[in-house]
Amino acid sequence: MKISSLAIIVFVIILVSGAFFWKEWYKHCRVSARGGDWFFEIARTPDEHERGLMHRKTLCDRCGMLFVFDREKPQAFWMKDTYIPLDIYFYNAAGKLVDVARNMRPQHETKDPMLFRSKPSQFVVEVPAGSIFPGNSIDILQCK
Numbered sequence: 459m460k461i462s463s464l465a466i467i468v469f470v471i472i473l474v475s476g477a478f479f480w481k482e483w484y485k486h487c488r489v490s491a492r493g494g495d496w497f498f499e500i501a502r503t504p505d506e507h508e509r510g511l512m513h514r515k516t517l518c519d520r521c522g523m524l525f526v527f528d529r530e531k532p533q534a535f536w537m538k539d540t541y542i543p544l545d546i547y548f549y550n551a552a553g554k555l556v557d558v559a560r561n562m563r564p565q566h567e568t569k570d571p572m573l574f575r576s577k578p579s580q581f582v583v584e585v586p587a588g589s590i591f592p593g594n595s596i597d598i599l600q601c602k
Contacts, residue, residue: 487524487601493590498524498583498601511584512539522585524601530580536573537565543587548579561587 487498501507501523511523527533530551537544541564548557559574576582581601585591 489601494520496585496591497521500601501525510535510540511542511544513541515541517542517586519586519589522583522589522591525582525584526601527580527582530578533576533579533582534573535559535562535576535582535584537562537568540564541566544584545587545589545591546574547583547585547591548576549581549583550578551580553581 485500487500489496489498497518497520499522501510507525507527510525511517525533533548535546540562543564544559544562546559546562547555548559550556556579557576559576562572562574565572583591
């Protein structure tokens with residue numbers, strides 16, 4: 459009886475920890491691009507889209523955020539409560555680069571948060587401003 463109870467407890471712990479790691483893996487993506495790999499956090503939900511990189515003080519050199527939207531449409535990105543200067547790349551549904559906002563300044567450096575409205579896009583990548591990011595040669599579709 460004790461062995462079966464212990465086995466059930468161990469099984470539940472493994473199941474719960476596996477679900478946690480799946481959730482975290484699902485929110486990250488590694489993309490091989492010219493010059494090396496990039497690592498992206500993935501924002502898929504409206505809450506994740508709204509939060510983005512707000513309140514972040516640092517971001518690793520080859521890291522960023524990938525925003526995945528349900529459909530292609532003009533996107534609006536602003537720098538409210540964002541502390542890291544960013545370059546923002548906009549991709550259509552086929553994964554082709556359609557627009558770029560370079561050197562978006564943090565809100566504390568400007569009177570009002572900077573705002574950028576893009577051409578119709580379905581995927582958006584934010585990376586640290588000035589990164590050597592191969593914007594038009596990346597296979598963004600592998601992160602859907």
